[in-house]
Amino acid sequence: MVVKSRFVHLGGGTRTGPAAPVSAERDLVQRREAMARFVRKWGHALPADVRSVRERLADGPRPFLKAIIRSVGRSIWLHLTRHADHR
Numbered sequence: 551m552v553v554k555s556r557f558v559h560l561g562g563g564t565r566t567g568p569a570a571p572v573s574a575e576r577d578l579v580q581r582r583e584a585m586a587r588f589v590r591k592w593g594h595a596l597p598a599d600v601r602s603v604r605e606r607l608a609d610g611p612r613p614f615l616k617a618i619i620r621s622v623g624r625s626i627w628l629h630l631t632r633h634a635d636h637r
Contacts, residue, residue: 566574
């Protein structure tokens with residue numbers, strides 16, 4: 551079934567422009583609060599660590615370095631397994 555429906559795009563104006571409902575500083579605070587709520591609710595299900603580098607380093611260097619090593623290891627493994635089929 552095809553439905554022909556009128557669509558009027560009202561545009562996505564900038565959230566920090568002159569007509570913005572809140573100041574740029576308040577907008578940034580709202581975005582950070584929303585991200586924190588999202589991570590609290592869904593962080594366990596996300597495929598990657600969504601924290602900033604600064605937040606990850608606050609846990610100490612060991613988990614940060616472990617994640618980097620794991621990521622590099624995956625990249626090498628994927629590279630090797632992709633090219634193994636073409637030998």
